[in-house]
Amino acid sequence: MATVRKTPANVIAYLQAFPMAAIFFIFFILPICMVVVVSFFDYQTYDILIPDFVFFNYVDVFSSETTYRTYWATVRFCVITWAITLVLGFTIAHFLAFYLKTVPTQLVCFLICTIPFWTSNVIRMISWIPFLGRNGLINQALMSLGIVDAPQEWLLYSEFAVMLGYVHLYTLFMIVPIFNSMARIDKSLIEAAKDQGASSLQILTNVVIPLTKPGIAIGSIFVLAIVMGDFVTVSVLGGGQIPSIGKSIQTELSYLQFPPAAANAVVLLGITILMIVALIRIVDIRKEL
Amino acid sequence: MTAQAEPLELVKLTKRYGDTVAVDAIDLRVPAGTYCCLLGPSGCGKSSTLRMIAGHETVSDGDLVLGAHNISDIPPAKRKTSMMFQNYALFPHLSSRDNVAFSLKMRGIDAPTRYERADAALALVQMEGFAKRRPNQLSGGQQQRIALARALVTEPSILLLDEPLSALDPFLRIRMRAELKRLQQDLGITFIHVTHSQEEAMALSDLVVVMNDGRIEQAGTAREVFSRPRTPFVARFIGGHNVVDGRVDRIENGLIHFAVPTGRAAARAPDAALSTGDPVSIAVRADQITLAQGNQAANDNANSLSGKISSIQYQGSFVEVRVDAGQAEPILVTVPDSRFDAAPVAEGEDATLTWPIEDGHLLASASA
Numbered sequence: 001m002a003t004v005r006k007t008p009a010n011v012i013a014y015l016q017a018f019p020m021a022a023i024f025f026i027f028f029i030l031p032i033c034m035v036v037v038v039s040f041f042d043y044q045t046y047d048i049l050i051p052d053f054v055f056f057n058y059v060d061v062f063s064s065e066t067t068y069r070t071y072w073a074t075v076r077f078c079v080i081t082w083a084i085t086l087v088l089g090f091t092i093a094h095f096l097a098f099y100l101k102t103v104p105t106q107l108v109c110f111l112i113c114t115i116p117f118w119t120s121n122v123i124r125m126i127s128w129i130p131f132l133g134r135n136g137l138i139n140q141a142l143m144s145l146g147i148v149d150a151p152q153e154w155l156l157y158s159e160f161a162v163m164l165g166y167v168h169l170y171t172l173f174m175i176v177p178i179f180n181s182m183a184r185i186d187k188s189l190i191e192a193a194k195d196q197g198a199s200s201l202q203i204l205t206n207v208v209i210p211l212t213k214p215g216i217a218i219g220s221i222f223v224l225a226i227v228m229g230d231f232v233t234v235s236v237l238g239g240g241q242i243p244s245i246g247k248s249i250q251t252e253l254s255y256l257q258f259p260p261a262a263a264n265a266v267v268l269l270g271i272t273i274l275m276i277v278a279l280i281r282i283v284d285i286r287k288e289l
Numbered sequence: 290m291t292a293q294a295e296p297l298e299l300v301k302l303t304k305r306y307g308d309t310v311a312v313d314a315i316d317l318r319v320p321a322g323t324y325c326c327l328l329g330p331s332g333c334g335k336s337s338t339l340r341m342i343a344g345h346e347t348v349s350d351g352d353l354v355l356g357a358h359n360i361s362d363i364p365p366a367k368r369k370t371s372m373m374f375q376n377y378a379l380f381p382h383l384s385s386r387d388n389v390a391f392s393l394k395m396r397g398i399d400a401p402t403r404y405e406r407a408d409a410a411l412a413l414v415q416m417e418g419f420a421k422r423r424p425n426q427l428s429g430g431q432q433q434r435i436a437l438a439r440a441l442v443t444e445p446s447i448l449l450l451d452e453p454l455s456a457l458d459p460f461l462r463i464r465m466r467a468e469l470k471r472l473q474q475d476l477g478i479t480f481i482h483v484t485h486s487q488e489e490a491m492a493l494s495d496l497v498v499v500m501n502d503g504r505i506e507q508a509g510t511a512r513e514v515f516s517r518p519r520t521p522f523v524a525r526f527i528g529g530h531n532v533v534d535g536r537v538d539r540i541e542n543g544l545i546h547f548a549v550p551t552g553r554a555a556a557r558a559p560d561a562a563l564s565t566g567d568p569v570s571i572a573v574r575a576d577q578i579t580l581a582q583g584n585q586a587a588n589d590n591a592n593s594l595s596g597k598i599s600s601i602q603y604q605g606s607f608v609e610v611r612v613d614a615g616q617a618e619p620i621l622v623t624v625p626d627s628r629f630d631a632a633p634v635a636e637g638e639d640a641t642l643t644w645p646i647e648d649g650h651l652l653a654s655a656s657a
Contacts, residue, residue, distance in 0.1 A: 191345050192378035196392035196443070197366030206395070210382045 032269070039262035048256045057263035066248075067264075071271070073243040077159075078227045081166040085223050086216065088167065089174025093215075094208070096175075097182035098190070106183075113175055116168070125165050125236045132156040132164075157239025165233040170226060174219035181215030182208065217283040221276050228272045294321035294478050295356030295369070295446050297342070303350035304337045304503075311337040313503035314351060319481065319496060321446075324473050326490035327483045329500035330526065335483045336451060338500070342481065343372040343449050355447070366392070371445035375452045377436035379424040385411065386420040389438045410438040413472070430461045437469075441476070448473075450482040454489060466492055487527050491515065499523050516574075521652050524572035531575060531620045532652065533594070537567045545569060545651065546591065550615030552642075555591035556649040570652040575621040577648040580610060582632065584639040592649060594620065594642040601636055612640050 039057055042050040061067050092113065100106045116124055131137050132155040139151040154160055185208065193203045209216075231246030238244075245268050252261035297319040304312040312334040319325045327335040340346035342353060344365035353361045360368045379388050386407050387394075393403035411417050414434040424432055433453065440448055453469070454462045470493050473480045484490055490497045491511045498508045499522075506526075507519040518524035521532045535549035540563065546555045547569050556571045563569060573592075584595045596614030608629040611619035620642060634640060 186376070186378065188374050188376060188378040189380060192372075192374055192380075192439075193391070193395075195343060195345070195365045195372045196395055196439070198391075198395045202395050206391070207380060 035262045035265055038258055039266050041259040041262075043257060043259045048258055057259045058267075060260060061263050061267055066243075070243040070245055070248055074228060074245045075271075077162065077166070077244070078224055080163060081170065081227050082220060082223050084163070084167050085171045085174045086220065088171050089178055089219055090212070090216070092171070093175050093179035093182055093212075096179050097185070098208075110179070113172055117172065121169065122232065122236070124169065125233055128161065128165060128168075128237060129156060132161055157237070157241060159238075159242060161237040161239075162234055162242055165237045166227055166230070169233065170223050173222035173226070174216075177218040177222070178212055178215040181212040185211050213283045217279050220279055224275050224279075225272055228268060228275075296321045297447060297479060297481075298354040299338070299342075299351070300354065301351035302338065302341060302348060302353065304334070304341055304346060305349040310503050312341070315500075315503075315505050317498060317505060317508060319479055322477045322479055323495045324470065324480045324493055325482065325496040325498060326494040327481065327498050327500060328485070328487060328490040328526075329506075330485060333500040334503040335498075335500050339372075339449050339451055339481060339483045342447070343370055344368055345372070366395075366443075369446045370449055371440040371443050371447070372449040372451065373433075373436050373440045373453055375455065377424075377432045377456075379432055379436055379439070381424050384421050384423055385416065385427070385435045385438075388424070388435055389442050391439065392443045406442060407438075410442040411435075413441065414438045414468075429457055430465065433457065433465065437472070441472075445478065447479045447481060450480060452483055452485070454484070454486075462489075469493065499526060501526070517650050518572045519653055521570050521572070524652060525618075529575050529621075529623075530572045531578070531616075532570050532572055532618075533616060533620070533649070534568065534570045537563050537565050537569055539565065544591070544646070549594065551596055552594040552614070553591065554594070554649060555646055556651045557646065558651045571649040572652055573644050573649050575609075575623045576607075578620070578622045578642050578644045580612070580622045580624055580634065581641045581643065582634055582638065584641060590643045591646055592642075592644050596620065596640060596642070598634055598636050598638050598640050601634070610634065610640075612642060614642065 038049065040053050040055070041057075042052040042054050044050065096106055096109055096113075100109060129136070133139070134151045134153070134156070136156065138155060139148075142148045142152065143150075189207055189211075190203060193207050198206060229246050231244060231250045234242050234244040234247050235250075238247075245264065249261050249264045249268070252258075252264065299315055299317040299319075301314040301316060302312060303310065303314050315334075315338065327338060329335045337346055341348050344360075344363070348361045351361075352359050355369060360370075365372075380391065383391065386404060389410050390403040390407035393406060398406075408417065408420065411420055414437050416431065416434045416438060419427060419431060419435070424435070427435065433456075437453075450469070454465055457465060466489060469480065469482070482489075482493060494511050496508065497511050497514045499506045499514060501522050507514055507523045514523065515527055515529070518527055518530060524530040524532050533549055533554055535547040535554060538546045538548045538553070540546070540558075543557060544555050545558045545563060546553065554571060556569075594612075594614040596612040596619075598610055599613045599619050600609075600611045602609040603626075604623075605626070607623045607625050610622045610624055610629075612622065614620050622642060
């Protein structure tokens with residue numbers, strides 16, 4: 001007679017967690033480990049990966065002045081983009097959550113915000129080119145109106161264009177988590193604050209912003225992580241003039257210099273993680289999750 | 290920390306939402322230092338009335354006068370009213386002390402002063418020991434005390450309470466009820482308390498305002514409302530009453546005699562303009578009706594109904610007997626258990642109901 005064996009509860013729990021853990025391990029942990037390993041490899045012109053344990057890839061990264069300039073440029077972009085998307089995202093989310101009275105209008109407006117995301121990233125970036133270019137719509141309009149008499153060069157292939165691209169692409173990543181936090185704020189809290197004599201500004205600073213902090217933190221992580229690693233927007237809208245870490249890694253890869261690219265990527269990862277850790281120290285996100 | 294109590298007057302106060310009238314031109318005077326309950330079923334306009342007094346709802350028409358000032362159009366915080374919300378609406382990111390001190394912070398009062406006053410308000414509701422806790426670390430009853438302290442710290446002359454006890458368990462509800470009453474008496478300010486529980490209103494109020502369909506059906510002391518309900522709605526809503534409907538048969542010596550489906554009834558009506566055939570309703574308290582076995586049509590009594598006993602429920606010190614007597618609802622009779630045991634009856638038996646003339650109260654028709 002066969003005995004019915006009972007599977008212990010914790011085994012079932014591990015089994016249930018296994019698929020996600022496996023995907024994480026194979027597609028996330030393993031590649032990162034490989035990047036870390038490769039970053040210590042040696043390389044030569046015709047032998048692109050020589051297993052070794054050398055530090056000169058890192059020494060190169062930290063001893064080159066270009067690295068510091070590139071990191072500075074990237075961090076600067078990152079901070080400016082973060083500030084603009086934060087202000088925009090917060091304002092839009094605030095409008096959606098507090099000024100639209102009914103859930104259907106909130107949903108419709110929310111969907112309108114996502115319309116740009118119905119097409120791919122690259123198409124959205126490229127579509128800026130005929131708009132901003134030398135003979136683009138804006139320049140034509142400005143000239144025919146007589147506001148300027150020569151095409152404005154700073155519109156495209158400039159820091160401005162890259163920033164515009166970032167703001168356009170990533171504001172939604174701020175809107176969504178902030179809106180989510182705001183939608184959870186009980187409306188009676190706003191009323192209670194009014195009853196207690198708070199002005200609109202005081203309600204914003206004393207009630208809405210503190211209660212929206214987790215959403216702000218999550219949105220910030222999205223924007224910071226994406227902009228830190230970006231190389232597509234910089235290439236398409238920066239016209240090769242704008243330095244960025246993502247782009248320099250891509251350049252190294254295109255020259256098949258894998259170990260230095262890996263070292264650069266590890267440093268970038270480290271810096272991004274530091275930024276996120278700093279954010280999490282300021283705001284406790286666990287409440288939101 | 291008591292403010293000067295002032296009388297509040299509602300003058301033809303109206304609230305419209307589009308085409309629907311939530312509050313229909315109500316007039317009410319709440320004397321200073323009154324515990325007033327707005328009582329009614331959901332959707333009767335009691336909450337809209339409270340929110341208009343608080344300033345969280347605009348007044349469509351009419352006026353709110355507090356003391357010597359018309360407060361209809363001034364912002365909530367300047368009205369000398371303070372509201373305690375149904376779900377307490379405590380700020381989840383602030384400690385109890387900071388919640389209580391919130392209004393003082395908004396007014397720019399420095400930290401030592403506002404914490405001193407917040408601690409005094411916390412002491413008032415016996416929550417000194419919980420000053421550092423966040424709302425999610427407190428039980429429902431404790432959160433309510435914090436909300437109460439927060440509403441009182443502004444020293445309002447009227448405290449508005451929106452169904453303050455509905456989220457508590459029955460045991461705590463009765464305890465908090467006693468405490469609200471004590472607090473109101475100690476502070477000497479007006480409390481306006483919205484509730485749908487007539488039991489709560491009876492226990493607390495100096496002034497009960499029964500509302501229905503955006504109108505005030507009756508306003509008076511708990512005793513007045515219970516002993517002399519003015520309309521059939523009040524009689525039914527307040528509980529413990531029976532409404533007996535019939536048509537006027539004859540009027541003699543200030544007594545209206547009327548025919549009801551299974552008997553007859555009479556009520557004193559000194560100045561009622563009624564003529565033969567008009568519909569009339571009277572209210573009779575369930576504990577003032579005498580139940581007799583059998584269908585004995587007591588000829589000596591002006592009030593007599595006969596019917597069949599439809600249910601008997603033992604309630605401890607009394608027994609609830611319901612009798613089908615051809616009325617819209619079965620007539621409820623509460624019989625003290627000793628009297629019931631002396632002459633027990635059973636479901637399905639015939640019964641005759643009688644009561645003294647002075648215990649039947651003529652009701653105004655519902656629309657009046």
